[in-house]
Amino acid sequence: MRVPLSIAAIAVILAFSPNAVMAATKTVKECDAEYAANKDAIKGSGQTKKDFVASCRAGSEVVPAGAAAAPAAVTPAKSTAAGNVKTAKECDAEYAANKDAIKGSGQTKKDFVASCRSGSEVIPGGAAAAAPATVAPTAAAPAGAGGVKTAKECDTEYSANKAAIKGSGQTKKDFVASCRAGTETIPGAQSTTAAPQPAKPAPTVTTTPSKNVQAKTVPAPSATTVPTGANQFATEAQAKARCPSSTVVWVNLKSKIFHFAGNRNYGTTKSGAYICETDATAEGFRAAENEKQPQ
Structure with a gap:
Protein backbone atom coordinates (compact mmCIF):
# COMPACT_ATOMS: atom_id res chain seq x y z
CA MET A 1 0.00 0.00 0.00
CA PRO A 71 9.63 19.24 -45.12
CA ALA A 72 13.28 18.35 -44.72
CA ALA A 73 14.55 21.82 -45.50
CA VAL A 74 14.08 24.00 -42.43
CA THR A 75 15.06 27.62 -42.49
CA PRO A 76 16.81 28.50 -39.24
CA ALA A 77 15.02 31.17 -37.30
CA LYS A 78 16.71 34.55 -37.17
CA SER A 79 17.49 35.70 -33.68
CA THR A 80 17.25 39.44 -33.94
CA ALA A 81 15.60 40.49 -30.70
CA ALA A 82 17.18 40.47 -27.27
CA GLY A 83 17.41 37.02 -25.69
CA ASN A 84 16.75 35.27 -29.05
CA VAL A 85 13.01 36.06 -28.72
CA LYS A 86 11.39 37.59 -31.79
CA THR A 87 8.77 40.29 -31.60
CA ALA A 88 5.26 39.80 -32.95
CA LYS A 89 6.09 42.28 -35.72
CA GLU A 90 9.14 40.28 -36.79
CA CYS A 91 7.12 37.07 -36.86
CA ASP A 92 4.36 38.74 -38.87
CA ALA A 93 6.96 39.86 -41.39
CA GLU A 94 8.47 36.37 -41.56
CA TYR A 95 5.02 34.88 -42.14
CA ALA A 96 4.28 37.42 -44.89
CA ALA A 97 7.54 36.62 -46.68
CA ASN A 98 6.79 32.88 -46.72
CA LYS A 99 2.99 32.94 -46.62
CA ASP A 100 2.24 30.52 -49.46
CA ALA A 101 4.68 27.82 -48.31
CA ILE A 102 3.53 28.06 -44.67
CA LYS A 103 -0.15 27.88 -45.59
CA GLY A 104 0.62 24.97 -47.91
CA SER A 105 2.06 23.02 -44.98
CA GLY A 106 -1.23 23.34 -43.06
CA GLN A 107 -0.04 25.87 -40.49
CA THR A 108 -2.25 28.81 -39.62
CA LYS A 109 -0.78 32.23 -39.13
CA LYS A 110 -1.58 32.07 -35.43
CA ASP A 111 0.27 28.75 -35.00
CA PHE A 112 3.26 29.98 -36.99
CA VAL A 113 3.55 33.24 -35.03
CA ALA A 114 3.31 31.30 -31.75
CA SER A 115 6.14 28.97 -32.73
CA CYS A 116 8.12 31.90 -34.17
CA ARG A 117 7.86 33.81 -30.89
CA SER A 118 9.29 30.80 -29.09
CA GLY A 119 12.03 30.40 -31.69
CA SER A 120 10.85 27.00 -32.92
CA GLU A 121 9.13 27.94 -36.17
CA VAL A 122 9.76 25.92 -39.31
CA ILE A 123 9.58 27.35 -42.82
CA PRO A 124 8.86 24.53 -45.29
CA GLY A 125 11.40 24.07 -48.04
CA GLY A 126 8.67 24.87 -50.56
CA ALA A 127 9.23 28.53 -49.76
CA ALA A 128 12.28 28.52 -51.98
CA ALA A 129 10.35 26.98 -54.88
CA ALA A 130 7.50 29.46 -54.51
CA ALA A 131 9.79 32.45 -54.72
CA PRO A 132 10.17 34.07 -58.16
CA ALA A 133 13.18 32.78 -60.09
CA THR A 134 14.54 36.27 -60.55
CA VAL A 135 14.38 38.70 -57.65
CA ALA A 136 15.41 42.26 -58.28
CA PRO A 137 17.30 44.04 -55.51
CA THR A 138 15.07 46.06 -53.26
CA ALA A 139 14.82 49.64 -54.42
CA ALA A 140 17.19 51.76 -52.42
CA ALA A 141 14.62 53.77 -50.50
CA PRO A 142 16.11 55.93 -47.75
CA ALA A 143 16.03 53.97 -44.49
CA GLY A 144 14.53 55.55 -41.43
CA ALA A 145 16.18 55.90 -38.06
CA GLY A 146 17.93 52.74 -36.87
CA GLY A 147 17.72 51.09 -40.34
CA VAL A 148 13.92 50.55 -40.08
CA LYS A 149 11.79 51.92 -42.92
CA THR A 150 8.69 53.96 -42.16
CA ALA A 151 5.22 52.95 -43.33
CA LYS A 152 5.32 55.89 -45.74
CA GLU A 153 8.59 54.73 -47.29
CA CYS A 154 7.19 51.20 -47.70
CA ASP A 155 4.00 52.57 -49.30
CA THR A 156 6.15 54.48 -51.79
CA GLU A 157 8.22 51.36 -52.53
CA TYR A 158 5.02 49.35 -53.09
CA SER A 159 3.61 51.99 -55.47
CA ALA A 160 6.83 52.01 -57.50
CA ASN A 161 6.74 48.23 -57.98
CA LYS A 162 3.00 47.57 -57.69
CA ALA A 163 2.52 45.44 -60.83
CA ALA A 164 5.45 43.10 -60.10
CA ILE A 165 4.52 42.70 -56.42
CA LYS A 166 0.85 41.94 -57.17
CA GLY A 167 1.93 39.53 -59.89
CA SER A 168 3.88 37.50 -57.31
CA GLY A 169 0.73 37.05 -55.17
CA GLN A 170 1.70 39.41 -52.36
CA THR A 171 -0.90 41.79 -50.95
CA LYS A 172 0.01 45.35 -50.10
CA LYS A 173 -0.44 44.58 -46.41
CA ASP A 174 1.96 41.65 -46.54
CA PHE A 175 4.53 43.61 -48.53
CA VAL A 176 4.46 46.61 -46.20
CA ALA A 177 4.83 44.31 -43.17
CA SER A 178 7.90 42.60 -44.65
CA CYS A 179 9.25 45.97 -45.83
CA ARG A 180 9.00 47.38 -42.31
CA ALA A 181 10.93 44.36 -41.06
CA GLY A 182 13.53 44.76 -43.83
CA THR A 183 12.75 41.39 -45.45
CA GLU A 184 10.76 42.50 -48.50
CA THR A 185 11.45 41.08 -51.95
CA ILE A 186 10.54 42.79 -55.21
CA PRO A 187 10.12 40.24 -58.01
CA GLY A 188 11.93 41.09 -61.22
CA ALA A 189 9.30 42.66 -63.45
CA GLN A 190 9.70 41.75 -67.11
CA SER A 191 9.95 44.67 -69.36
CA THR A 192 6.92 45.17 -71.61
CA THR A 193 8.64 47.67 -73.81
CA ALA A 194 9.72 46.12 -77.07
CA ALA A 195 13.29 46.76 -78.12
CA PRO A 196 13.38 49.53 -80.72
CA GLN A 197 13.66 48.13 -84.21
CA PRO A 198 16.46 49.59 -86.34
CA ALA A 199 15.20 52.02 -88.88
CA LYS A 200 14.81 50.51 -92.32
CA PRO A 201 17.02 52.15 -94.91
CA ALA A 202 15.15 54.13 -97.50
CA PRO A 203 14.60 52.10 -100.67
CA THR A 204 17.05 52.86 -103.40
CA VAL A 205 15.30 54.29 -106.40
CA THR A 206 16.79 53.05 -109.62
CA THR A 207 15.70 54.87 -112.72
CA THR A 208 15.60 52.56 -115.72
CA PRO A 209 15.84 54.36 -119.03
CA SER A 210 12.82 53.88 -121.24
CA LYS A 211 13.26 51.21 -123.90
CA ASN A 212 11.99 53.64 -126.52
CA VAL A 213 14.62 56.24 -125.76
CA GLN A 214 18.06 55.42 -127.06
CA ALA A 215 21.03 57.44 -126.03
CA LYS A 216 22.47 59.21 -129.01
CA THR A 217 26.22 59.22 -129.03
CA VAL A 218 27.70 62.10 -130.86
CA PRO A 219 31.33 61.52 -131.80
CA ALA A 220 33.63 64.16 -130.51
CA PRO A 221 35.18 66.20 -133.29
CA SER A 222 38.74 65.30 -134.22
CA ALA A 223 41.41 67.24 -132.45
CA THR A 224 42.65 68.41 -135.82
CA THR A 225 39.23 69.52 -137.08
CA VAL A 226 39.38 73.12 -138.12
CA PRO A 227 36.29 74.21 -140.07
CA THR A 228 37.48 76.49 -142.81
CA GLY A 229 34.44 77.19 -144.96
CA ALA A 230 31.16 78.95 -144.53
CA ASN A 231 28.43 77.04 -142.66
CA GLN A 232 31.00 74.49 -141.39
CA PHE A 233 30.80 73.76 -137.65
CA ALA A 234 32.92 72.05 -135.01
CA THR A 235 29.88 70.37 -133.35
CA GLU A 236 26.82 68.58 -134.65
CA ALA A 237 24.54 70.77 -132.49
CA GLN A 238 25.82 73.92 -134.13
CA ALA A 239 25.11 72.50 -137.57
CA LYS A 240 21.67 71.25 -136.50
CA ALA A 241 20.79 74.72 -135.28
CA ARG A 242 21.32 75.99 -138.84
CA CYS A 243 19.18 73.35 -140.51
CA PRO A 244 16.71 71.87 -137.97
CA SER A 245 14.68 70.11 -140.66
CA SER A 246 17.59 68.96 -142.78
CA THR A 247 20.22 66.23 -142.39
CA VAL A 248 23.56 67.04 -140.81
CA VAL A 249 26.58 65.27 -142.34
CA TRP A 250 30.25 65.03 -141.62
CA VAL A 251 32.46 66.26 -144.45
CA ASN A 252 36.06 65.12 -144.88
CA LEU A 253 37.63 68.42 -145.89
CA LYS A 254 40.61 66.64 -147.42
CA SER A 255 38.72 64.17 -149.64
CA LYS A 256 35.64 66.41 -150.14
CA ILE A 257 33.41 63.41 -149.28
CA PHE A 258 30.73 63.60 -146.59
CA HIS A 259 29.39 60.83 -144.40
CA PHE A 260 26.01 60.25 -142.78
CA ALA A 261 25.38 59.63 -139.07
CA GLY A 262 25.83 55.96 -138.15
CA ASN A 263 28.80 55.47 -140.47
CA ARG A 264 32.15 54.69 -138.90
CA ASN A 265 33.71 57.76 -140.54
CA TYR A 266 31.04 60.13 -139.21
CA GLY A 267 32.85 62.69 -137.07
CA THR A 268 36.09 60.68 -136.92
CA THR A 269 38.33 61.82 -139.76
CA LYS A 270 41.27 64.03 -138.85
CA SER A 271 40.20 66.95 -140.98
CA GLY A 272 36.51 67.63 -141.21
CA ALA A 273 33.45 69.54 -140.05
CA TYR A 274 29.72 69.19 -139.42
CA ILE A 275 27.61 70.76 -142.14
CA CYS A 276 24.05 70.67 -143.37
CA GLU A 277 23.66 68.26 -146.33
CA THR A 278 22.18 71.00 -148.52
CA ASP A 279 25.15 73.29 -147.83
CA ALA A 280 27.60 70.41 -148.46
CA THR A 281 26.06 69.71 -151.87
CA ALA A 282 26.01 73.40 -152.72
CA GLU A 283 29.70 73.72 -151.89
CA GLY A 284 30.65 70.80 -154.15
CA PHE A 285 31.01 68.01 -151.60
CA ARG A 286 29.61 64.58 -152.49
CA ALA A 287 28.27 61.69 -150.46
CA ALA A 288 30.28 58.54 -149.99
CA GLU A 289 29.29 55.97 -152.62
CA ASN A 290 28.56 53.13 -150.21
CA GLU A 291 26.45 55.17 -147.79
CA LYS A 292 22.76 55.97 -147.81
CA GLN A 293 20.97 58.79 -146.15
CA PRO A 294 19.40 57.58 -142.86
CA GLN A 295 15.61 57.28 -142.92
Missing part, protein backbone atom coordinates in the same frame (compact mmCIF):
# COMPACT_ATOMS: atom_id res chain seq x y z
CA ARG A 2 1.40 3.41 -1.03
CA VAL A 3 1.74 5.91 1.77
CA PRO A 4 1.01 9.45 0.62
CA LEU A 5 3.83 11.86 1.13
CA SER A 6 3.26 14.51 3.67
CA ILE A 7 3.62 18.15 2.84
CA ALA A 8 6.78 18.22 4.87
CA ALA A 9 8.30 15.36 2.89
CA ILE A 10 7.52 17.08 -0.40
CA ALA A 11 9.09 20.27 0.91
CA VAL A 12 12.27 18.34 1.80
CA ILE A 13 12.47 16.84 -1.70
CA LEU A 14 12.00 20.22 -3.33
CA ALA A 15 14.58 21.75 -1.04
CA PHE A 16 17.24 19.27 -2.12
CA SER A 17 16.36 19.25 -5.84
CA PRO A 18 14.66 22.57 -6.70
CA ASN A 19 15.69 22.30 -10.39
CA ALA A 20 14.37 18.79 -10.95
CA VAL A 21 10.74 19.85 -11.34
CA MET A 22 11.56 23.12 -13.11
CA ALA A 23 13.76 21.38 -15.69
CA ALA A 24 11.18 18.73 -16.48
CA THR A 25 8.26 21.13 -16.93
CA LYS A 26 7.72 22.93 -20.26
CA THR A 27 5.86 26.19 -20.54
CA VAL A 28 2.52 26.48 -22.33
CA LYS A 29 4.23 28.53 -25.02
CA GLU A 30 6.83 25.84 -25.63
CA CYS A 31 4.16 23.16 -25.89
CA ASP A 32 2.10 25.32 -28.25
CA ALA A 33 5.16 25.74 -30.45
CA GLU A 34 5.85 21.99 -30.40
CA TYR A 35 2.25 21.30 -31.37
CA ALA A 36 2.39 23.86 -34.21
CA ALA A 37 5.58 22.30 -35.59
CA ASN A 38 4.02 18.82 -35.69
CA LYS A 39 0.37 19.70 -36.05
CA ASP A 40 -0.54 17.41 -38.95
CA ALA A 41 1.11 14.33 -37.45
CA ILE A 42 -0.41 14.93 -34.00
CA LYS A 43 -3.90 15.50 -35.38
CA GLY A 44 -3.50 12.43 -37.56
CA SER A 45 -2.85 10.33 -34.43
CA GLY A 46 -6.20 11.41 -32.97
CA GLN A 47 -4.81 13.71 -30.26
CA THR A 48 -6.41 17.07 -29.68
CA LYS A 49 -4.28 20.11 -29.06
CA LYS A 50 -5.53 20.27 -25.48
CA ASP A 51 -4.49 16.65 -24.79
CA PHE A 52 -1.10 17.13 -26.39
CA VAL A 53 -0.34 20.33 -24.47
CA ALA A 54 -1.37 18.65 -21.22
CA SER A 55 0.96 15.68 -21.82
CA CYS A 56 3.69 18.05 -23.01
CA ARG A 57 3.45 20.05 -19.78
CA ALA A 58 3.80 16.82 -17.87
CA GLY A 59 6.77 15.81 -20.02
CA SER A 60 5.00 12.75 -21.41
CA GLU A 61 4.00 13.98 -24.84
CA VAL A 62 4.32 11.67 -27.83
CA VAL A 63 5.02 13.04 -31.30
CA PRO A 64 3.83 10.46 -33.88
CA ALA A 65 6.26 9.16 -36.47
CA GLY A 66 4.28 11.03 -39.11
CA ALA A 67 6.08 14.16 -38.00
CA ALA A 68 8.99 12.96 -40.09
CA ALA A 69 6.88 13.81 -43.16
CA ALA A 70 7.45 17.50 -42.47
